[in-house]
Amino acid sequence: EKVGGKMEHNGDEPDEDERPPLPKKEKLTSENPLPQKTGQSGIKIHKAPPKCADFLVSNLEDFYRPYPAFRQPLEVGSFSFDSHGKLLLDRSGLRHYAQPSKLGLDLKVGYSAYKTKLHQSPDLNNILTWISHHWQCFLPKLRGQRSIDGLIADDVKPDSTPSLASNQSPIDIKFHLRPDNLLTDFICWRGLMTKLLCTPYNKSEPWKLAAVLHHGTIYLRELDTAERNERELNMSSREKQMSYWGLKFEDYMTSKDSPSSTSSSTPQDKSGTINPLESFCTVVRTRLNSHSMVMCGEVDCYDHLSREKPPLNYIELKTNRFIYTDRNKASFKKNKLLKWWAQSFLVGVPKIICGFRDDEGIVNNLQPFR
Numbered sequence: 001e002k003v004g005g006k007m008e009h010n011g012d013e014p015d016e017d018e019r020p021p022l023p024k025k026e027k028l029t030s031e032n033p034l035p036q037k038t039g040q041s042g043i044k045i046h047k048a049p050p051k052c053a054d055f056l057v058s059n060l061e062d063f064y065r066p067y068p069a070f071r072q073p074l075e076v077g078s079f080s081f082d083s084h085g086k087l088l089l090d091r092s093g094l095r096h097y098a099q100p101s102k103l104g105l106d107l108k109v110g111y112s113a114y115k116t117k118l119h120q121s122p123d124l125n126n127i128l129t130w131i132s133h134h135w136q137c138f139l140p141k142l143r144g145q146r147s148i149d150g151l152i153a154d155d156v157k158p159d160s161t162p163s164l165a166s167n168q169s170p171i172d173i174k175f176h177l178r179p180d181n182l183l184t185d186f187i188c189w190r191g192l193m194t195k196l197l198c199t200p201y202n203k204s205e206p207w208k209l210a211a212v213l214h215h216g217t218i219y220l221r222e223l224d225t226a227e228r229n230e231r232e233l234n235m236s237s238r239e240k241q242m243s244y245w246g247l248k249f250e251d252y253m254t255s256k257d258s259p260s261s262t263s264s265s266t267p268q269d270k271s272g273t274i275n276p277l278e279s280f281c282t283v284v285r286t287r288l289n290s291h292s293m294v295m296c297g298e299v300d301c302y303d304h305l306s307r308e309k310p311p312l313n314y315i316e317l318k319t320n321r322f323i324y325t326d327r328n329k330a331s332f333k334k335n336k337l338l339k340w341w342a343q344s345f346l347v348g349v350p351k352i353i354c355g356f357r358d359d360e361g362i363v364n365n366l367q368p369f370r
Contacts, residue, residue: 052208057200068289073348075310076137076294077283079130085277087126089133093280095254096304097315097353099366105252107245107319107361110273114244122189124221127296130283131182138182181216183292184285188220190297190346195222197342202335241361247274249319249355249363250300259304282311284347297347311348316340318354319363340369 057063080093131138195207208223235243251274282299285292299314306313318340323329340352351370355363 055196055199057203060200063200069287071287073284073286073295073311073346075282075348076285077130077134078310079126079281079283079296081277081279081281083275083278087129089130091280093278094299095256095280095301096259097253097301098255098259100252103364103366105249105355105363107248107252107357107363108241109248109271111241111244111248113273116240116243122191122222124187124189124219126281127187127189127283130296131187135182138184182294184217184294185291186218186220186293188293188295189222190295190343192220192222193293193295193346194339194343197346198339201338245357245361246317246319247276250274250317252363253317253353253355254301282314282347284311286346286348295347297343299347299349303351312350314347314349314351316344316349316352318352319357320354322356322358322365337369 078091078094080088080090082088082093192209195205199207206225206227208225210221210223212219212221252270280299281296283294283296285294287293299311300317301315302310303313303315318336320332320336321328323332344350344352351368354367354369356365356367357363
């Protein structure tokens with residue numbers, strides 16, 4: 001999820017026929033024994049690797065079942081990252097949609113000064129930091145405060161405060177009310193759920209995840225795989241440049257300035273490079289059948305002309321090569337649209353705007369998808 005500092009990979013990706021094959025995974029055989037260490041008695045001890053469970057998707061018909069109930073995601077919070085990648089518990093990183101008056105956008109601009117970084121699977125530290133500052137949201141009822149579902153308890157007044165015993169201070173009450181159980185079944189990054197959702201239809205990208213049960217909540221985290229690390233190390237210069245193209249497209253299509261001071265007729269200076277560390281993330285709560293979920297995901301921008309509330313006014317920005325042949329069209333639907341839909345659907349983003357480019361990275365056409 002973190003490419004060049006971004007929380008999720010929004011860069012352009014090579015088409016299927018341009019992508020190199022994945023390296024073959026080395027199997028553990030007698031020629032590749034388990035690592036050994038010597039115990040106090042001098043006996044060699046085999047150190048077994050952690051057990052991994054397989055997610056079998058060989059038979060696609062196994063997934064042809066009634067559609068499960070999935071509740072409309074509700075935004076319960078957000079956070080940002082500044083130009084140094086520092087976590088900010090505010091909405092300062094959210095940009096608004098500002099379509100240029102003219103197309104012909106050159107996505108190569110600024111690439112020579114761009115500093116790329118290798119992929120890093122995101123940990124849960126930033127999510128846990130946000131939770132530690134907003135744990136009141138997880139309480140079902142707290143004297144009129146909103147629960148994580150956005151509801152206010154109707155049996156108390158919003159301005160009422162907890163009553164203090166003679167030997168209690170406000171700090172004692174605060175920590176006494178802090179929940180050990182967040183009343184949430186799963187907490188994770190949106191990118192991990194996107195991979196799970198697309199796995200039955202995309203078996204070429206292996207993944208690995210860890211699950212930790214703590215006080216009734218399962219925390220999910222994606223782990224690096226040898227295949228992905230090797231691919232990152234062996235990326236061609238073309239692939240690295242195309243990863244930048246997607247980020248530059250976001251720069252062209254968004255603005256930090258207030259919407260009132262930004263006009264599509266007023267050209268903005270986009271000649272510089274971009275800082276991939278700056279970003280904005282939404283925190284949403286949803287429910288899959290009986291399982292409650294809290295997910296965090298990066299948001300590209302919002303539509304300041306929309307009357308909808310977040311996340312229904314958010315927009316996802318993507319780029320893709322012009323579609324010239326039926327094969328291009330089939331690959332686009334299978335590999336790109338499916339992943340884009342899953343990524344947006346999971347956090348309730350209703351609109352995707354794609355910039356179609358040529359092989360030189362020039363965008364001359366925009367197409368919205370809903």
